[in-house]
Amino acid sequence: MRLRVDLLPHGEYSDTVIVVDVLRATTTATVFLEHHADRLLFSGSIEESLGMKAENTIIAGERGGLAVAGFDLGNSPIEAGAGSYAGKTVVMNTTNGTYAARVASASAKHVLLGALRNAHAAARKAKGLAVEEIAIVCSGERGRASLDDTYTAGVLCEYLLAMGEFTLNDGARIALTLRRQVGDPIEPLSSSSGGMSLESKGLGEDIRFCARISESTIVPTLQSTQDGQVIFVSS
Numbered sequence: 454m455r456l457r458v459d460l461l462p463h464g465e466y467s468d469t470v471i472v473v474d475v476l477r478a479t480t481t482a483t484v485f486l487e488h489h490a491d492r493l494l495f496s497g498s499i500e501e502s503l504g505m506k507a508e509n510t511i512i513a514g515e516r517g518g519l520a521v522a523g524f525d526l527g528n529s530p531i532e533a534g535a536g537s538y539a540g541k542t543v544v545m546n547t548t549n550g551t552y553a554a555r556v557a558s559a560s561a562k563h564v565l566l567g568a569l570r571n572a573h574a575a576a577r578k579a580k581g582l583a584v585e586e587i588a589i590v591c592s593g594e595r596g597r598a599s600l601d602d603t604y605t606a607g608v609l610c611e612y613l614l615a616m617g618e619f620t621l622n623d624g625a626r627i628a629l630t631l632r633r634q635v636g637d638p639i640e641p642l643s644s645s646s647g648g649m650s651l652e653s654k655g656l657g658e659d660i661r662f663c664a665r666i667s668e669s670t671i672v673p674t675l676q677s678t679q680d681g682q683v684i685f686v687s688s
């Protein structure tokens with residue numbers, strides 16, 4: 454089986470993908486499902502999100518790390534964890550993560566959302582689904598590779614290598630080398646450009662939350678892409 458890490462979304466995926474945006478979209482998505490959201494709908498734009506306002510719908514996301522005017526919530530996993538979403542659809546749109554997930558969903562057979570929070574569960578689920586390739590797709594930071602997502606990809610690779618044999622691409626070797634050199638996740642997350650930007654906005658507690666490894670067994674899983682709607686549910 455091939456194990457591939459793309460440091461940025463690439464475009465074409467044939468088998469199983471784990472999309473990573475540890476700061477913060479895939480962490481926050483996991484928390485929404487932990488708190489019983491029926492489903493997550495990843496929209497293509499802020500305008501599309503605002504057009505989906507309805508009863509039993511929560512509109513969440515950010516620009517520049519902060520909640521958008523007219524949205525119910527931002528992109529904070531701590532804020533998401535303060536609510537209960539049973540019977541609700543959460544519509545998310547963020548700068549990097551929801552875009553990467555939409556790119557992967559256009560071609561892959563299976564798409565999972567991974568973060569440090571659900572790393573072990575996401576790796577195990579991907580191993581169970583994949584036939585020939587697991588691709589870990591880092592969302593990155595505004596079109597550039599990011600330390601936080603690359604480190605998280607390294608943690609996922611470590612778990613996967615403990616579950617079986619893989620041939621690795623260069624991206625997987627880079628991610629593993631980073632993970633093996635830097636044990637503590639706080640360091641790469643807080644020194645990444647996304648992490649420094651969150652800290653400067655007073656959102657440092659989110660970084661600490663996102664750095665906790667394998668506390669959740671929830672893996673957001675692509676349910677459908679019908680009519681251009683990219684929907685994730687709990688698995």
Ligand SMILES: O=C(O)[C@H](CS(=O)(=O)O)OP(=O)(O)O
Nearest residue numbers: 476477478518547548549550
């Ligand atoms: O909300 C976040 O943490 C980031 C914001 S930014 O791109 O770093 O300004 O968005 P995400 O899509 O979760 O990377």
Ligand SMILES: [Mg+2]
Nearest residue numbers: 474476477549
């Ligand atoms: Mg990010």
